[in-house]
Amino acid sequence: MRLVDRDHPEKIRRPLGPDETAAVRRFCGAGQEVRPGDVELVAAVLDEMHDGRRVRLWLECDCWQDAKSQPRLTARVRDEGPRHFMRMHRYGEHRCALASFRQDPEPEDDEPDDDTAPPGQHNPLRPVGDTLDYLDDLHEGVARPGGSGGSTGGRGDEGRRLPRLGRILHTLLDDAGFATAHVDELKERSRSWDRLEAYAANEAMSPELTLAQVLYFKPWTSLNEKMAAIDALPWPDKKARSALLLFVADEIRDGAAVKKTSMGECRVRPAKGIRAGGRDQGLTQPPYWVLAVIDRDREGYARFREAFAQHAYSFARPAPLNSRYERRTLEQLFGVMEWVKKRGVDVTLAKPLFEREVRQLDGPSLWCRPDFELTFRTVEAAGIAPRLHRVVIETMGADEPEYLERKSRTHEIMKRRGILIEHRVSDDDGQAERDDAFLRRVGAKILHLAGVQRAGTHRKIPGV
Numbered sequence: 001m002r003l004v005d006r007d008h009p010e011k012i013r014r015p016l017g018p019d020e021t022a023a024v025r026r027f028c029g030a031g032q033e034v035r036p037g038d039v040e041l042v043a044a045v046l047d048e049m050h051d052g053r054r055v056r057l058w059l060e061c062d063c064w065q066d067a068k069s070q071p072r073l074t075a076r077v078r079d080e081g082p083r084h085f086m087r088m089h090r091y092g093e094h095r096c097a098l099a100s101f102r103q104d105p106e107p108e109d110d111e112p113d114d115d116t117a118p119p120g121q122h123n124p125l126r127p128v129g130d131t132l133d134y135l136d137d138l139h140e141g142v143a144r145p146g147g148s149g150g151s152t153g154g155r156g157d158e159g160r161r162l163p164r165l166g167r168i169l170h171t172l173l174d175d176a177g178f179a180t181a182h183v184d185e186l187k188e189r190s191r192s193w194d195r196l197e198a199y200a201a202n203e204a205m206s207p208e209l210t211l212a213q214v215l216y217f218k219p220w221t222s223l224n225e226k227m228a229a230i231d232a233l234p235w236p237d238k239k240a241r242s243a244l245l246l247f248v249a250d251e252i253r254d255g256a257a258v259k260k261t262s263m264g265e266c267r268v269r270p271a272k273g274i275r276a277g278g279r280d281q282g283l284t285q286p287p288y289w290v291l292a293v294i295d296r297d298r299e300g301y302a303r304f305r306e307a308f309a310q311h312a313y314s315f316a317r318p319a320p321l322n323s324r325y326e327r328r329t330l331e332q333l334f335g336v337m338e339w340v341k342k343r344g345v346d347v348t349l350a351k352p353l354f355e356r357e358v359r360q361l362d363g364p365s366l367w368c369r370p371d372f373e374l375t376f377r378t379v380e381a382a383g384i385a386p387r388l389h390r391v392v393i394e395t396m397g398a399d400e401p402e403y404l405e406r407k408s409r410t411h412e413i414m415k416r417r418g419i420l421i422e423h424r425v426s427d428d429d430g431q432a433e434r435d436d437a438f439l440r441r442v443g444a445k446i447l448h449l450a451g452v453q454r455a456g457t458h459r460k461i462p463g464v
């Protein structure tokens with residue numbers, strides 16, 4: 001294996017040593033056994049490939065004997081978590097241990113969820129590591145729903161497992177930037193959709209197939225035409241032919257996700273129903289993100305097979321949410337972001353769709369998934385380097401006491417990520433007052449941490 005320049009892949013940076021090569025194959029080859037020292041070697045290679053901001057180098061394999069081009073790996077960092085390898089399907093399939101790939105050697109599937117694990121020590125919910133796993137595996141000619149790539153992977157919400165399709169939806173939304181918003185983006189409308197299209201065009205699922213050929217966004221597209229197009233594509237071996245439809249639905253009614261258009265209502269009614277993520281199981285608080293799988297039934301007819309729905313904040317800004325209570329919180333947070341912007345503090349909001357790591361010096365990492373996180377830097381002053389701050393927000397909705405109790409058990413872990421502020425949301429007359437108090441409290445905390453002079457904090461918050 002060798003490291004090549006990302007921008008000029010014909011330039012070889014350096015060949016990997018035999019011990020490094022073996023470590024990468026053991027680390028990322030599914031079913032391989034990792035040896036002591038592998039983790040350090042792999043981490044060093046990843047550091048070389050990705051400087052924390054962008055990819056500098058690709059890792060080129062050598063498993064195609066005497067071939068001109070070889071399969072490649074890139075390095076990726078998500079919002080949170082360590083650098084990791086990704087297969088680049090555009091450059092061919094591996095003929096080495098990396099043909100069956102894993103992002104890291106922790107057990108991917110089969111680990112049962114441990115309900116008795118102490119808070120933060122459960123099997124964390126993670127993104128789907130490989131775009132190819134968005135497709136179902138073919139087993140002896142029959143598609144196996146919930147096949148590879150994570151029928152498990154932790155809880156989608158406290159106490160509820162996230163189905164595989166939900167994990168794919170969350171991965172897509174996370175990768176395409178729907179789960180974060182910088183204050184300057186609050187007024188832009190369609191940028192995130194452009195990002196999604198650009199992202200899909202760039203994700204190769206095989207040397208010949210990109211995600212953009214599989215994923216589409218218009219629910220009124222004819223199923224027969226879509227599956228005819230899918231049938232005509234060069235398709236990865238061992239994967240079932242299918243398409244994915246992603247859109248924001250106006251409502252979900254009688255088992256169908258409904259999109260209203262100038263031509264009338266367009267309905268997506270999957271044969272196996274629509275499952276929901278988060279606390280919003282009633283599906284009566286639109287709009288909703290919907291990810292549907294399109295394939296052929298046993299008779300060969302094109303159909304919507306199944307779908308997964310997730311609460312969205314609004315059509316203009318479809319941040320994925322877990323409940324209508326969170327929608328109320330997010331509304332306040334957008335207000336806070338605009339207010340502190342006027343005082344010179346730029347806040348980035350994140351809706352964590354996957355779990356955040358809290359490292360411990362003396363033990364295994366702990367995992368938590370706050371409802372929201374706000375990050376910002378100290379306002380620059382002479383001689384002081386801008387420091388990054390984080391405020392963690394939890395929505396405490398009018399939910400079952402047992403759920404709230406389970407939720408608050410992870411709050412001690414969240415407090416190690418940042419200052420924790422709770423927003424209580426209830427269906428009573430006092431909500432406007434609570435919202436007001438919450439907005440002021442979060443705003444004041446941000447200004448204080450960012451080092452904005454006290455005098456201005458008495459200025460009235462617009463709209464309050």
Ligand SMILES: [Zn+2]
Binds near residue numbers: 071096097098099
């Ligand atoms: Zn290889």
